[in-house]
Structure formats: C-alpha cells, structure tokens
Amino acid sequence: MKTLKKQLDELKQLKFNSYNKDFLLTWEKSEQELRAVVALAELFSEMQKAGKSFRTFDTGLAISIFRDNSTRTRFSFASAANALGLGLADLDEEKSQIAHGETVRETANMISFMAEVIGIRDDMYLGEGNKYMREVSAAVQEGFEKGVLHQRPNVINLQCDIDHPTQAMADLVHLKQHFGSLENLRGKKIAMSWAYSPSYGKPLSVPQGIIGLMTRFGMNVTLAHPEGYGLIPDVVEVAKKNAAASGGRFEMVTSMEESFCGADIVYPKSWAAYSVMQRRTPLLQRGDHAGLKALEKECLANNARFKNWECAEQKMKLTRGGAALYMHCLPADISGVSCAQGEVSAGVFEKYRIATYQEASFKPFVIAAMIYLARVKSPLAALGKLIK
Amino acid sequence: MKTLKKQLDELKQLKFNSYNKDFLLTWEKSEQELRAVVALAELFSEMQKAGKSFRTFDTGLAISIFRDNSTRTRFSFASAANALGLGLADLDEEKSQIAHGETVRETANMISFMAEVIGIRDDMYLGEGNKYMREVSAAVQEGFEKGVLHQRPNVINLQCDIDHPTQAMADLVHLKQHFGSLENLRGKKIAMSWAYSPSYGKPLSVPQGIIGLMTRFGMNVTLAHPEGYGLIPDVVEVAKKNAAASGGRFEMVTSMEESFCGADIVYPKSWAAYSVMQRRTPLLQRGDHAGLKALEKECLANNARFKNWECAEQKMKLTRGGAALYMHCLPADISGVSCAQGEVSAGVFEKYRIATYQEASFKPFVIAAMIYLARVKSPLAALGKLIK
C-alpha cells in the first residue's frame, strides 16, 4: 500500500494531459507525458504484484490489428486490455472483407462502435505503417465528429516503420528500475548498436525508438552501425535535437567496439539498412518474389561481411567496469542457440537472459498505462480510488 | 435520462414475447416483436451515448460461426456480445475436428455448454444457410430437453441464403431515425434496385431482407432488376403478402430509373441472379473449379450488359425532390474508387458516405437487442433497473 501511494504521488507531481490522445511517436509527447506513462506502468505493476485489480472498464473493446507476426506485443496488448476490463477483438484481415475493396476510413469506423482503443502493428513497409495509423486515427475522429461513433477510440502504435513506442517505453521503465530513477539516467552511456544476424529485413523501429526516446532523458546515446546500415535520416535528426534539448549527447560511430567503450548499457540488435528497406518496399508491394529473393541474397552477402558485430564476452569487457546492462527486445539471434552465429554470444545472453525477460515484463503495464491515460478523464482521482 | 425513459416507455407499449426464441427470418416475427427490437436497439444506443453500461451477464459465451468472410457483422456481433458481458468464442471450422466427420447436432451441443447465443453467417449456398441454422437450433433444443445443456442458447441469423435480418433491422432503425418514426414510413417509396458490379456471386439476402421487412411497415417497396436477376420466388411472395397485409405496396420493375422515380429512399446493390446461384451451388459443393470459372465468365459477361445500372447523379435527380436517402449495407462498389465502374458513382457515394456509416452503426445495437429479448425473461423490469 505504501509503495502504491508513493507511486501515485510521483504521478501527482507531473503536469500532463493525455486524455483522448493517440500514442504514435514518443517524440510527439511531452516529457511529462512520458514520465506519467512510466510512473503509471510501475504503479500497475506494483498493484498486480500486490494482487490488486486495476480493472477500469465494465465493458468495451480493445481492437488489435497485426499486419505482421507477433507473440510478445500481441500478448502484451491482450494482457493490458484484459487487466483493464476490455474485451479483445482482433481484426484478422484474412477473414475480413478488406480484400473486397474496403477503404481504411470505412473499416476503421465499422470496427469501432464499442472500441476504447485500437492497437496497430504495421512495420513492413517504410513510409506506410505510421501513415496507416494516422489514417485510422483521422477516420475515427471523423466518425466521432459526425455522430457515427459515440466515443472516439485512441490509436496506439504497437510498432511501425518509424517507432516502437511500447517497446522503447518498457525499456525506459526497465532502465529506471535498474538505475533507481529517471534522473539517474542523466549522463549514462547507452550503446544502440547494429549486430550481425543471419536473417535480413528486420525493422528499424527498435533502434529508432531507442535513440528517439533515450535522448529525451539526458543520456549519452551512441548509435553504431556499419556503413550503409543507417536509420531513417529524419529520426536521426530527432535524436540530435532531443539530445541538445535535454542536455544529453548523441553520437554516431561505425564500430560496435567504439560504442561499447565505457557504456553503461548496450543494446546490440540487427536491422536492415534504410536503403535496403527503401528498395524492398516496392518489391513487397508488387509481390515481386524474384526481386525479393535477389535482394535478400545481396543483403545477406553484405551482412556476412559484418559477422564480427557480435556482442561477445570480449566486447563486454570494454564497457564500464565490464558490467554494462545488456538489453534486447527479444527474440535475440543467439550464437549457437537459435542460429549458428548471431547478435549475441550464448554466454553473454545467458548472463542477462532473465534481465531481458524483466525488460519485456513492463510492456503490458506500459500499454495499460497508455490506454488508461488516454481514456480516463481524471486519472489521478480515479487511481486514488483504485488503490484504496 | 429523459430520453432513456422515453425509449423505455415506447417499449412498454408493445406486446411481444421473444423470450428463448431464435431470430432467423424477420417474417417469422410479429410486427410488435420487430418494433421491440427497434426500440431496444435505440435505447441501447442512447445508453452508450450517455456512457451508461448495459451489461447484463456476469459470464457466458456468445458463439459465432462464420462460414464466409466478414468484418462488419463479425465486429457488430463481437461488440454486442461484449456490451452485454458475454465472452466471444468463434468456431473456426478450420481449427476444429469438423472435417473429421462431426455431425451438426453433435458439434452444436459440444460448443454450447456455456452459450447464451449462437450467431451464424452462412450465405454461400442457396438452400443451405438457413437450413443449417435450423439444424443447429434443433440440436441445442434436443440437448436442452435431454439435460445435456443447462440452458438453451438462441440462434441468431447473421446472414443466410434467404434473409439478412440484422442488416435489414439496422436499416429499419436508420429509416426510423431519418424519418422520425416507423409511422412516418407509411407510404414512403423505397427502391430496392439491382446495380452493376464487376464481381459476381453476391448473396441475395440483402435485397430479400429489405423487401421482406419494409413491406411490413406500409412502405411502397419497388424491386428493380434486369430480366434474369430475380430473387427467390418464395421471398417475393412473402413481400407481396406483407404489403397487402400492412396497407403498403410491392412492385417489380425492370429499370433502375423507373424504380427511382419519386423514391424517398434508394438502395442500389448488386446481387447474383437466383438462377445463377442455383447453378453455382452444386459446383461449389463438389469443388468444380473449372465449372465455377466458366460460370463466372458467363455471368460477368452478362452483368456487363447492365453497366448502366449505376446509381449516379442523373438517376438521383429522378427521386423525390432529387433528394432521396441513399442506403447501402457496405462495402459498396464505388466507380473510380474501389473499382473502375460499379454500383454507385463516387459523387453520390461521398454525399451519403457518413449516412451509410450511421446506417451500419445500428447493427451492434440491433444484435444486442435481439440477444437481450431472447435471453432476459422479464426484459421491461430488467431494463427499468438498468437505466436507473
């Protein structure tokens, strides 16, 4: 109970208004709004630990739209919806009539009559995922204004081509818990590094989400990748501006070792090069399987030049005290476990395996916090009642 | 609150008993029962608008069986179930052992131990969909009588080969709201017209549902289609009798223009000819792909003779004051938007787009009303408590 009150007090000191707002990119949110999500996620987590329900809705739907496979995010969203009292309804596009020529704005309204929230994952095409989320958002806004919908559901980005805010925010909660407070993150060095993987085409949203978010909190963010594996230039600009505004730093290097030097946290993860994703998008859109195969072959050959970008024991020794916190959004490509050679050595991963599970464990609570703050008009008063 | 009481008063003036009854065809229901569904759907809609829950069940399942793709009806059923407090359980026939030789009556019982309602969509085969629903209904009736089931779930027709009662009833609520009352529909002309579509094989259930229902309320119903695109003759007979009994009119013409003349409402929508559906059913049943291809080719060629059956600005001018209400069950084939040439011009559709969304918005409330009236023994008393 004491812990719960303390958590709530933390929330009470923040100035934010997230009511009826979508959560699409962390850099569209004020720092206070982000802090509120973190604090509320921790409060919900503590409540669950204490066996206290934080059910908020009597009825209502949480709609999910997954345009790519997902286990973690799917279950995190389902868990958050359930804990708040919402029923889950998945829009399975294969079972719908969408193929028959439905427009986004029509479908968005048709699924939203009882919806409190729409969670969308759409990370396959550069330039498409976030755009699609905004189309859905605009459609339900129109439906609400014209009286079609009695309530305007909020859209939550469950991973797009640009950002992966539920992941990055869960990572932030993990860092806060690990280092004691958000203030303690100031000046800490985090190495967001590309890593080798035998697969290709992994989305850019996790590294982009990390450099876009951690620069908000005065961290020293170092992005490392081989030449040609750059991220979306606009997001790199966002990171630079964030660092300047928050008193942090943002650097780019072309060596995993360099990024690891003196790092407090390392986040080694593979992704496809922006330029590859740009070439891949039209191939995917027109279903050009031969073109995709050829591109894959070329990219895998290119990837293979960087097999030494593996987070192994030697490189970990370069970090602060040889004891940096290893992070990963999971699943990781673990050398000798899930692939012959991958992002991380089996030894390093095993040492931090449980820590990565804990990192992931905050995601349901982060999503629940995002939904709660968007849907409850006076969250502080309502939470006060909940914890009593 | 005043509105809610007024809505409930309207319900109180009706004489009906829908308790423990399936909803399979509107013409099996008394006019008072239909009016009760309309009034309750409006009450539920007002309650949601006012932020009042109409949750009725603590636990219990709403089973859905979709034998064809669906977005709207699927989400409408899910929304209604959720709003009433029922959990949704979808019988996905691909994941079940049905292919292993299960009989309908066995499966119907196996899925119904906690079921309050079974919603079924089965509109592919003429002569099959409604029959299947009655088999399920008979099976759970037997299971209930023999003590296998502790409660007898009710079957709701979510679209079959004969009728689409949840759509037609939502359309009726829309008309009531548009014209102010069901009494005001008396003498209004509605043109249920065939329209050109570049696809074929669309079910007959919507036009059949419309002519079967709107003739109950003294409307002047005009059915228009090219020669050879007739509906099931038995349903046409139902419409004739209904019109005679209600003091309305039922006419058949072979020109969209003629049907539009002086119309208060137009409902232009494509469907396959009954004779085509009759030929198609055995081909589908024996999986004769070559036969289906050949039939499709023949039908599309035939359809193409009627490309001028498009609801465009010129034809709308023929309607009463050039301002008839355009209706559609969605998704519409919109010329230049979802297809090169289709059922409706882009201009006409855009003018009425939001109106068609509103039309659709009543479906979840209509389904919730159907479930409520079938499952709650003393609905008036229970509703009195709900709105307090």
Add this chain to the structure above:
Amino acid sequence: MKTLKKQLDELKQLKFNSYNKDFLLTWEKSEQELRAVVALAELFSEMQKAGKSFRTFDTGLAISIFRDNSTRTRFSFASAANALGLGLADLDEEKSQIAHGETVRETANMISFMAEVIGIRDDMYLGEGNKYMREVSAAVQEGFEKGVLHQRPNVINLQCDIDHPTQAMADLVHLKQHFGSLENLRGKKIAMSWAYSPSYGKPLSVPQGIIGLMTRFGMNVTLAHPEGYGLIPDVVEVAKKNAAASGGRFEMVTSMEESFCGADIVYPKSWAAYSVMQRRTPLLQRGDHAGLKALEKECLANNARFKNWECAEQKMKLTRGGAALYMHCLPADISGVSCAQGEVSAGVFEKYRIATYQEASFKPFVIAAMIYLARVKSPLAALGKLIK
C-alpha cells in the same frame, strides 16, 4: 441450494491440496485430489443448472496452446475460463514469431504476465507432448522465482501423448453420476477396447488415460486390442500397479468380444499402435511426406484386417444384461454415418448418443474445477461464499 450444500459437504470431507499445482497426469495426483476435482465439477455443474454464477476472477487470462485441431476441448477450455471470469488468449503459433527461433522458456514467460492458467494440447509426437508441458511449467516457475512473473500460472494438460486427463476425469464424473457414487464403481467391469477405424494415427492418450484412471477406483479394467496395437508399456505398468493398490483388476485380452463379456461399461475406440506412433514421430518431425504416406498405407492395410472390431448389437449382447453403458470421447467413427465402416454401428451409437453428449458435458466443469483448485488458496471457504 440443498444440492449445492451437499456437494460442498462432499468436498469438505476430502484431504487435498492442489494449490498452485499443474495437472499433467492423473497418476501424479492423490486419489483425494482426483475426488476433489470430481466433486467440484459436479458442484459447478449444479450451480450452472441453478443459474448461479461461479465467477471467481475479476480479470486474468487463460492461455491456450493447441498444437492439433480441436473443437470439444477448445470450447470446454474456453467455457471453463469464461465461467471463472478469465479472458481467453490463444497462442496461435502460426501468427507468432515462434518460427523465428524462440525458445520455449522465453515464450512461456512472454505470454504469462497476466496468466492464471495455461492449457496445452500437444498429442502428435510420442515422447514430445508431455515433455513440452513440463518445459513450459519449468519456464514459468523460473520466471516466477526470478520476479519476471508476479504469479505462477498453472499448466493443464488438455491432451498429450501420454494422458488425456480432462477427458478421463469427465468420463469419471459421468460414471459416478451413472452409477450413483465413486464407491459403486468398485468391481464394475469396464472394457477399454480398440476398435476399427478407416483413419489411422489416432492418439493413444484416451485409452491410456482410461486405464490409468479407472484402475484407481477399484474397477475391473480390461484392455482389449489386436496384437501389435499395444499402448505405451510404462502406462500399462501404471495401470497394473494402480489396480493392485486400489483392489481392482487390470487385464489385457486380444478380442473385443472377450473384453465385452459381462462388462458394465464399454469404451470402444480406435488408436494407432504404439510401434506405429514410434515410427511416425521421426517422419513427422522431418516432414517426410512420402514416408508418412507409405506408413499410412501399410497401417490402413493392417487395420483392415480387424474390421470386425466394431461395437455392434451382437457384441453388446455379451455385456452384463446386454445393457452395458457405451462411452466415447467423440467424435466416433459411426458405420454408415460418418464412414462406411467404423468403431460403432449406427444403431448402438444412436441408442447412446445423448449419453455420450452428457459424458462430454462434464468436461468444461472438470477443467473449471482443475483451474479453481490450482488457483484458489482456500477453496472451501471461497466456495462457501460463492454458493451463498
């Protein structure tokens, strides 16, 4: 109310502690634990009959993992979860990233943040299903101990390669209700007999579950099958020991007729030979379709030698008074109904059809009882409140 109290009194006389325990094999459970599940399943069934909710959870998830098609067990699990107030979340391995190299222990934690229970069906590979369940169980145990999970969900075996405890326990409830008490089962003869089926590869878990469970209650269990259709030898040993310990009998014969002689209950059901399943497992695992085809052909030819292993009227006359209770887990292969020739004649099946539905009707309540006893710390006190 009287019945409910009586049922609860029965439960109160038992000594058991199932709190926070998985349910993987009936022979890992004490007799008192099994009796508790039976008594609670009957209590829940009576409560539903009386229109009393036994909802226990405000929120929380029941996770299901089905690695084979299922209707009955899927809906039984969904029904049990819903009745207790849990939301259902199905891990659809096709939609997850499991194919991308996730390990079982990682996935098990990722899906369990809000989970109270994980129901698993995995019966395809000999030596795999039960093992997988134990891996999931160990993984969530580790996650709980390391603070990743705030609660440790329990695993319930919804059918594996070794046992089918929810089926066998539902069968036991059915027998108790039919014969009046578990004590009345003492000395009753049950014939668990192989039967002919035109399909092959049916799992061994039902016959194994029956001989493993019914020998606990002093029954005279006779296992009958043609030579070469033996069950897993270890399970046969379990049955022998159980019979010796309970004062029952366990016999093996090679003729359906012999097993039926004087039987009080017959359970004729097809299964694949253990030796065939052993050969089949590596073929399935490496996707050797030609090898599987060849094995199927050989086995069907072998099966065909035993077409006379059909439960028909003549054989039923051999049973006690010609009136043994016929049981089946469904769906049965019914001669002339679901296949040309199968496990049971149409006449015998039709006579007992409703009885087999009733047998199946206990499964949701058995599963609810298993979940309840594993999750509620002081079940007797909590149930006392529930029935008030």
